[in-house]
Amino acid sequence: MGRLTAVPLVAVALAAPWLVALIAPGQQRYIVHVLIYTALFAALALSYDLVVGHVGSLSLAHPAFFGAGAYTAAILATRAGWPFLADVAGAVLVAGVLAAVAGVPLFRLTEHAFAVGTLGFAVVAWIVATNWVEVTRGPLCITGIPKPVTTLPAWYGVALAALGVVLVLYLGMTTFRLGRALHAVRDNEPLAAAAAINPLRYRRLAFAVGGALAGGIGALYAHYLSVFCPEEMTMALTVNLLVILFLGGVGSLRGVLVGAVLFTALPEVLRLAPTWRLVIYGALLLVIVVRSPEGLEGLFRRRAGAR
Amino acid sequence: MLTDVLETLVHGLTLGSMYAMVAAGLALMLGVARLINFAHGEFFMLGAYAFWFGYREYELPYVVAGALAVAAMVVWGLVYQLGVIRAILARSWHVQLIATLATSIVLTNLAIIVFGTQPKEVPTKLSSTILDIGGFRLAWQRLLVLGGAVVVFWALQRFVTRTRAGRAMRAMSQNREACAVVGVDVQRVALVTFAVSAALAAVAAVLVSPLFNIFPDMGTGLTLKAFAAVVAGGFGYVNGAIAASFLIGVVEALAGSYISYAYKDAIAFLIMIAVLLWRPAGLFGRRIGI
Numbered sequence: 001m002g003r004l005t006a007v008p009l010v011a012v013a014l015a016a017p018w019l020v021a022l023i024a025p026g027q028q029r030y031i032v033h034v035l036i037y038t039a040l041f042a043a044l045a046l047s048y049d050l051v052v053g054h055v056g057s058l059s060l061a062h063p064a065f066f067g068a069g070a071y072t073a074a075i076l077a078t079r080a081g082w083p084f085l086a087d088v089a090g091a092v093l094v095a096g097v098l099a100a101v102a103g104v105p106l107f108r109l110t111e112h113a114f115a116v117g118t119l120g121f122a123v124v125a126w127i128v129a130t131n132w133v134e135v136t137r138g139p140l141c142i143t144g145i146p147k148p149v150t151t152l153p154a155w156y157g158v159a160l161a162a163l164g165v166v167l168v169l170y171l172g173m174t175t176f177r178l179g180r181a182l183h184a185v186r187d188n189e190p191l192a193a194a195a196a197i198n199p200l201r202y203r204r205l206a207f208a209v210g211g212a213l214a215g216g217i218g219a220l221y222a223h224y225l226s227v228f229c230p231e232e233m234t235m236a237l238t239v240n241l242l243v244i245l246f247l248g249g250v251g252s253l254r255g256v257l258v259g260a261v262l263f264t265a266l267p268e269v270l271r272l273a274p275t276w277r278l279v280i281y282g283a284l285l286l287v288i289v290v291r292s293p294e295g296l297e298g299l300f301r302r303r304a305g306a307r
Numbered sequence: 308m309l310t311d312v313l314e315t316l317v318h319g320l321t322l323g324s325m326y327a328m329v330a331a332g333l334a335l336m337l338g339v340a341r342l343i344n345f346a347h348g349e350f351f352m353l354g355a356y357a358f359w360f361g362y363r364e365y366e367l368p369y370v371v372a373g374a375l376a377v378a379a380m381v382v383w384g385l386v387y388q389l390g391v392i393r394a395i396l397a398r399s400w401h402v403q404l405i406a407t408l409a410t411s412i413v414l415t416n417l418a419i420i421v422f423g424t425q426p427k428e429v430p431t432k433l434s435s436t437i438l439d440i441g442g443f444r445l446a447w448q449r450l451l452v453l454g455g456a457v458v459v460f461w462a463l464q465r466f467v468t469r470t471r472a473g474r475a476m477r478a479m480s481q482n483r484e485a486c487a488v489v490g491v492d493v494q495r496v497a498l499v500t501f502a503v504s505a506a507l508a509a510v511a512a513v514l515v516s517p518l519f520n521i522f523p524d525m526g527t528g529l530t531l532k533a534f535a536a537v538v539a540g541g542f543g544y545v546n547g548a549i550a551a552s553f554l555i556g557v558v559e560a561l562a563g564s565y566i567s568y569a570y571k572d573a574i575a576f577l578i579m580i581a582v583l584l585w586r587p588a589g590l591f592g593r594r595i596g597i
Contacts, residue, residue: 058401105584111400112343112542113583116534120576123531131569235527239412242405275416282412289405290394 013160017153032152034268039159040221042260043166045244046253047213053251054174055206056186060238061102061118062214064125067233069095069215070222071129074142077223084148088219095215100208107203122238129230141229145222155224162220166213170253173209182206186251236278243281246288249297258296310443315564316557321449321518323556324456325351328511330533330540330548331463332504338480338543339500340396342403346387346411347508347533348526352418354380354509355521359427369431373513377506384505388498396497411526418523426520434517452514459510460549463503467545472499480543528572532559535579541589551590555579 012019020031044066051059069091076087102121109117129136136142149155173179184192185199192199222228244263249255267277292298333347344350357379361372387410395406434448467473475496479486487493533548536555540547555575563571582590 058404105580109583109587112404113538113587115404116531116538117580117583119531120535120580123528124573124576127570127573239408242408246405275419278416279413279420282409282416285409286391286406286413289402289409290391290398293398293402 017156029152032156034264036152036156036159036224038261038264039156039163040217040224041240041244041264042257043159043163044214044217045241045256045260046163046166046170047210047217048241049245049251049256050170050173050206050210050213052245053256054179054182054186055203057107057203057207058115059106059118059207059210060115060235061099061106061121061125062210062241063233063235063237064102064122065095065099065211065214066218066221066237067125067129067230068098069218070228070232071136071142071218072215073219074145074222074228075135077145078142084146084223088216088223091219092212092216095218096208096212098215099211100204102211103204103207107200107207119235122233122235126230126233129233136230139230141227142222143227145226145228147223147226158220159224162217166217167253169209169213173206174253239278239281239285243285246285246293246295249295249300250293252297254300255295255297262296310441311564313443314445315560317445317449317453319557319560320553321452321515321556322559323553324452325511325515326529326532326536326556327456327549327552328459328507328514329529330536330552331460331545332507333530333533334537334540334543334545334548335476335500335504335507337537338545339476340392340479340497341483341543342392342396343400343407343534344392344504345404345407345530345534346414346526347504348528348530349411349414349418350380350383350505350508350526351512351529352521352523352526353383353414354505354512355516355525356418356422356427357509358513358516359429359521362429363427373510376513377509380505380509381502384501384503385498387505388501392497392501393494411530415524415526422523424523426522428520429516431517446518448514448517452518455510455514459507463507463545466503472496476500532575535576535582539579539582539586539590541591544589544591547589547591554590 016035017028017032020035021028024031044062048059048062051057051062072094073087073091076082076090077084082090106114106117106121130138132138133140147155149158174182181192181197182202184195184197185202189199221232240263244259245256246259247262248257248259272280288295294301329347329351332350333344336342336344336347354376358372358376361367361375362369365372367375391406391410395403431448433451434446436447437444438447438450465473467477475486475491476499478491479493479496483493486496532555533552536552537543537548539554540549540551555578558578559571559575562574566574
């Protein structure tokens with residue numbers, strides 16, 4: 001993304017609640033709510049893209065870390081009375097440690113086996129969340145999670161700040177020497193190993209950081225809704241994230257952001273029932289991945305190249 | 308006590324038969340076409356609904372409804388291969404995995420829209436008649452499942468070793484290029500593979516549905532367990548996948564009865580991950596060939 005286009009975009013993103021108030025005063029609450037979702041989903045998709053897009057490991061375990069963070073924050077806030085920032089930090093830590101520990105055995109698997117192993121891990125996490133009633137309250141959900149800020153524009157600020165933090169980390173990890181090492185691992189593992197880049201270490205690093213960030217977003221999500229249920233951490237979340245990534249463009253900051261905006265805005269515009277939504281997302285994902293696996297980002301690049 | 312253990316074992320073998328028929332199809336696809344079909348559990352789900360439709364809605368006899376369901380799923384296997392798989396056969400495994408995962412999401416949610424989330428029951432005369440041998444009780448349907456599984460796997464073995472199409476499938480699983488060179492119609496063999504795999508899933512659905520309920524999202528868990536069996540059996544090795552399926556079924560039944568019912572699936576997946584780590588080439592240490 002060129003600097004010249006980035007600056008006005010950031011300005012628009014920051015001023016969005018006031019712009020919405022000017023353009024559609026009656027709809028402000030609803031539109032700002034959608035904007036908060038967009039920011040949170042964009043941040044979550046970026047954390048997922050660190051693993052899928054930058055080291056090329058198709059992990060299906062992301063909901064486990066999202067859920068681990070959400071439950072950690074929810075439990076610390078409701079039972080131990082921790083303040084907001086402390087319980088979010090706790091969530092990041094717990095999810096990050098979980099990802100780092102789970103990464104050790106999981107990355108001994110390759111390709112399909114890795115995908116299946118991570119999916120199995122996510123299913124186990126969901127089963128635990130549903131059945132460990134003493135801690136998670138199971139299907140009764142954890143309710144009454146306190147909201148640190150109460151107005152929607154303030155929440156939008158929190159979500160945007162979180163997106164900013166994730167964005168900076170994302171850029172830090174995918175550029176410079178570290179980014180080049182990650183891409184080397186993704187593009188040619190034997191060559192990377194030959195150049196003294198330990199593929200396993202970089203994969204695990206991306207997995208742990210991605211998991212920690214997902215945990216933090218999960219914590220914010222739980223605080224924002226003030227309720228968290230096991231259904232929030234099923235396969236459906238992985239499918240949503242895959243749609244965002246492949247719609248926009250895997251491994252590309254602009255692609256993932258565009259994907260997140262389209263993904264959260266489209267269903268709101270179309271007002272779909274959840275079941276039909278998943279049918280359409282599934283079909284969309286199928287068409288994109290078969291016809292144009294680089295997503296919209298591939299389209300942007302081709303147009304830029306043609307000019 | 309002893310009868311309890313026996314009943315649990317029979318339950319485990321029933322589950323194992325179901326997993327094995329689904330896993331065998333998955334292993335065939337992987338062995339012959341080098342393709343992971345994440346929508347394979349949905350084949351079972353569709354087969355089960357096709358059977359329910361004939362058996363309950365049209366009140367056809369069990370055998371007729373079953374045969375129609377299997378025939379319908381063979382057609383579906385061909386349609387799926389031509390419509391979805393042909394476009395991704397030569398692509399990377401990322402693309403294949405996501406495309407078939409997307410198909411599974413579409414099928415599951417279409418099933419929710421068409422059939423609703425209320426489970427469908429298809430009790431048969433055999434599933435409600437209990438055989439009692441000195442306190443050891445089991446439904447006749449379970450015997451039908453076990454017997455059916457034996458016949459199906461015997462027929463599958465005959466098919467892949469004795470028939471032209473079956474031999475072509477084995478040859479493809481060993482060396483695709485050489486097959487093309489000597490004039491094997493590679494595309495047709497892939498089609499046959501999908502038809503056979505879909506038929507296996509449908510047979511499993513017809514045999515097992517009278518014992519369990521039918522619901523739209525039954526496929527996802529089944530795909531995962533069948534996949535676990537395929538991985539544990541050695542990628543694409545059909546007999547390995549069948550053996551591993553029975554193991555998973557029995558372990559799941561024992562864990563469900565004696566450890567924790569709520570966590571039985573978690574235990575099955577943890578064992579899968581453990582096998583993956585302990586023996587990445589599968590329990591039987593064979594990777595190539597069906």
